[in-house]
Amino acid sequence: MVRMPAYRAVITGIGCVSPFGVGGYDLVAKVLKANVSAIQPLTSFPTAGLPSCLGTEISAAYLPETEEGRRWSRLSQMTVLACRQAVAEAGLCDSAALCQAGLVVGSQFGDLRSTEAFYLGYLRKGPLGLSPLLFPSTVMNAMAGMTSIALGLKGPMLTLNQVGVAGELAIARALVLLRAGRASAVIVCGVDELFPRLYETLVQLRVPSPRGCGEEVCRPFDQRHNGPILGEGATAVVLELPEHAQMRGAPMLAEVRSACWGGTPARPGHFPMLPQGQHPVLDQALAEAAVHPEDVGMAYLSSCGDPQHDAMELACIADTFGPHGPLLTSVTHLTGEYGGLGTFRVAAAAATVRQGISPRLDYLRQPIRTDVRFAVQPVAPPPAVVLVHGLAPGGVHTAILIGRPHDASDVVQ
């Protein structure tokens, strides 16, 4: 009998609202297989006069044109749509099951678009310019609230604010909800959007590429990296206890073997000075998943082309796995970077363990380290276990291990 982790969850559905379209598992697999970037000059707002002009955008045509949809902010529309898609793919259509399901939403910026619109009303017209309809969207839990209403979710509902790894954190937190017996199924969504003021401000703060040096481009791990390209999207996954999924005959796309998170104290907005603080999180994730380091065949990293981020995360991986560690990959050169992207990485990892599909780092000419292995060729056969690793400014780090689903009866108590 296979040695199994004490606590695990299975992924039974995926919903993705992305620059590539709206879909479920098949869309994610198609995006990875095609390995074509959605990064292009932004068209939904002007970028003239700014040193950056690239990004990824979700077409308005993808968002619902329903009466219900028009009442929601754009970010809430993205969240609801992704969660609906995931729930449909999971076959979690029974209203009683939905009623008990939990919801965790991770976001870096929340609905700043609505916040700006609300505040502008005041600046333009004083107290009479304030819209009572906009105000609820200024609170970051608005997306979760709208989703719970739209889907009839009455279980525990959390919104987590986190820079960089909001999606990964939401997955880890959902696992705690399952582990604590608060729900048998949890819908997890990572979401963020781009809008003019945010983009302009981040460019002025020199967050995205090119940061005053060279070509505007997204090249994680390459010596020519000079910052991320900003993007947007929403990806939801349905996590269930294996026995719950099995009982209702749900499709098991992949298994979350463990999801751990911790924090190396670092000045807010800065990365930790040393990678050592991340080791306990990775070690704990491997131990909880009952996985040896050499069993991890591939790792999706959160690095997005920020030189400090790339260096720090690679140092951590190299220290833990050594020269024969997993093939390292990224999705940000395809999707652009946003705080809630972690759930997309988890969905991608599910496709990797199922079908061996993974993104290739075709742009990688001069890697910043040569003692680790990068995914520059298609991977074969599918790795048994894939790591989704996250590191964020402020020192929060996450480690999620995804594997092929086992039969629920295999669990060793």
Add this chain to the structure above:
Amino acid sequence: MHQHHVRSDERRVVVTGLGVVSPYGHGCEVYWQGLAQGQCMIGPLTLFPTDGFRSRLAGELPAATVRALGTAQQSRATRFLLAAAQEAVKNAGLDPVALTTAAVSIGGAGGGMLGVEDWYRARYHQPQGSHRQVALRSMLPTHQTDALAFHLHIGGPRESPILACSSSAAAIATVTDLIETGVVDVGLAGGVDTLTRLCFMGFNALKLLDPQPCRPFARDRRGMSLGEGAAVLILESWQHAVARGAPWRAWVAGCGLSSDALHPTAPPTDAEGAVRAMREALARAHLTPADITYVNAHGTGTVQNDRAEAVALTDVFGPGNVLVSSTKSLIGHTMGAAGALEAVATIGALETGLLPPTANLWEPDPTIPFDCIPHTARPATLDCAMSNSFGFGGQNVSLIFLHPEVVG
């Protein structure tokens, strides 16, 4: 239906430290004295102009208290939070080494926005000007949590839950879950929020602010009053507290979380979600409604919220079967910090046997079938008490605390 997690005795959660920054000033003792005396701190708001608004009042921290906290380089929210957390850690006698693996969960709603509002306003009026962007750093609620982790060297799981007005109650539930499931032994749970234009304008726009100091559960109540503050609780596994010889101030007996899935701002008339949260907390605490003597209500003072909460309390406890009060009537609604501040008030009631009153309750609403402890604190013998928090988006959290001598 999913099964409630059954924790071992060793993983039961105790409260070993408390820290507070409130309109009464800095310190848990100052806070408790203010509540016990029924001293209402809701007064004219001075932090920003309030011309043209329905309400011009709030529970604002005295300027002298704020000046004494942290440094001017830190945001108002960060200063509040650090002061509360440092007090809680000291109060718990917690070794700094224990913090290196401790969890931290700090709820908020928009505490760091105050400086950002200044930045945005300046930029709006002078688009071509050069504006200090340092204020933007503190914009996200996670900034406060990161700052706390940095200053106290906290190295365990870290998160910033945003559940509007129930954010910090959810933070307490989070850390409780992490301890009960064996992820950590120790954690800091709490919340922080400061008064912001955004929040003040928003509730004004919704016409939910009372022009006078709020009057929860009163017949003539007209809405809430806003407030600000921070509270942090040190939570530990019972085993960990015993091992280091730390006395505990209360047990966290059970936490319930639920969603209404009905309306972005209004509660359901049958308060079904709030009922489920309270019943879940009772079930996880292995208690019956008859075990609860006192409920620190969400009690905002709005017509709809108070009515819905009374319906929920009636459903769970039966009319008149529990004593209820709202400490929001004393310090205002501190948004993301409210759940933690009210948890501290509830623990204070357990420790002292004195129930904090509801201020400004001159004429109780006859449709609310509970003794809401008007004006004056009430002595009571109590072992178990509940604290309720309900937020925008239909987010309900109920927490149950036990007197430290009840079990052990």
